[in-house]
Amino acid sequence: LLMAVYELLQESGIFVFATQHPCFVTLTEKYMTPHSYYDIAIEGQPKEQIYYHRSIQDIFNLCFRAGFVIDGFYEECFKTNKEIPMVMIVRLKKVKRDSLK
Numbered sequence: 001l002l003m004a005v006y007e008l009l010q011e012s013g014i015f016v017f018a019t020q021h022p023c024f025v026t027l028t029e030k031y032m033t034p035h036s037y038y039d040i041a042i043e044g045q046p047k048e049q050i051y052y053h054r055s056i057q058d059i060f061n062l063c064f065r066a067g068f069v070i071d072g073f074y075e076e077c078f079k080t081n082k083e084i085p086m087v088m089i090v091r092l093k094k095v096k097r098d099s100l101k
Helices: 002-008 056-066
Strands: 014-020 037-040 049-053 068-076 087-094
Touching: 002 056, 014 068, 056 068, 056 087
Parallel strands: none
Antiparallel strands: 014 087, 037 049, 068 087
């Protein structure tokens, strides 16, 4: 996905994505191990959805390999808990791949 986004963006283009914060949402002893699981996101939804857990290291390395640099990182909390971020927002900037070497 990130490789395709890289190809679609103009030089110095910006891509922003948000995902569950892997440090606080997926409380598991297997933080460093990529895995998937089913769970309910919103109470009352008709069926469980699939989640794909990746560590922050894995997520960032996918961005770097695609040819992006991270020029913004934000951790968002909900009103119910203002000290534990449930979402992380990453701002990526397209750079020439050969400039990363």
